[in-house]
Amino acid sequence: MIDTIRQRAKELLESGEIKGFLGLAEKYGHIAPHLFSDADELDMLCLGDNNSPGDARYPLTKYLTNIAKAYPEDTFGILVRGCDERALTTLYTWNQLSPNKVVTVGFACPQVLADACECAIPYPAEIVAGDKAEGRENRCVAEVDALVLTDRFSYWMDEFVKCIKCYGCSNICPMCFCNDCSLKCDELVKSGELPPEIPVFHHTRAMHMVGRCIDCGLCEEACPSGIPLRTLYKKVNSVLDEQFDYRTGEKRGKRSPLNMLDT
């Protein structure tokens, strides 16, 4: 699979179609995000599998946004899984990236990763390598929803109380691109105070993830306290799916129903 992806990236780089290819590389004995600017470097390319499939994924679309802001005229290639593509679609919709300046090289996640992520669409639209795995429903949400209200409230409060306010969930998030962040707004979250007020801190972020979260799960992987953030954001997004038939990142140009005040 990796050879097919390497070949495609090589073609794109050598044809001059892209200025660089943003992917993952094995370097310094670790797996790192890397901008390949020369086809000779592609020997280092890897897919983010360390001990298990996809356990060393990074928000490449976030880094692409940083690069594209500095070099808006250049076209870049990027390695994408299903979640990365949902991120791109949403970033296009929110004018953070220009679709005609991005060339994707997509691959399908294996079934074991799709199962672990409970990912609805574990593959991008165009696949260079890998076989499509089956999408999965959110069992983690159903499990919490099955609790009676008081138990459910206790469950979340017991999780939120572990927060050390590192802002890792927001820092790692490919969808966190706002210039003014509500989590840094003194009226909602007091600056310099620890621990953060709960559940305000987490609810503020959860509200902002409605119609924005593309379910990559990187927030949960970045959380030093092991708070099940992915379950929380899956839940808020499931409300949009059920009530408005809206799934974030599925269709380019389609804004969340909560962002359609202008229509």
Add this chain to the structure above:
Amino acid sequence: MDYRTVLTTCTYCGCGCNFFLEVLDGEPIGTIPCKTTPANKGKLCIKGWNVHEFVRNDKRLKRPLVRKNGQLEEVSWDEAITFAATKLKEIKEANGPDSIGFLTSAKVSNEENYLLQKFARAAVGTNSVDHCARL
């Protein structure tokens, strides 16, 4: 254009968290916690997450300074080290080794901390050694 992700170790404490500094055209623009490192496994604290912001901070000390006539002045390493060594010797001779205490740092390596306590005990002759984590 030059975009690099550079592996480095956090200087804030002794945990040894690894991250990549996201460097665009020579300027650090972001911190990316390393997911394959045993110390932090893709996680960081709030200080670690913001390391890229202090790298170019104007308040960072980049050269040794010695206070002369009440003003801090940039001097060479030789002058700074000679000044410190001379003063330490003078104080030790005048007031004894226990008139000197050493405070070491969480921002340096284990080995450097070892060296400082060795210097305090063997070279100066005092057991007054402590660490900024207890301040």
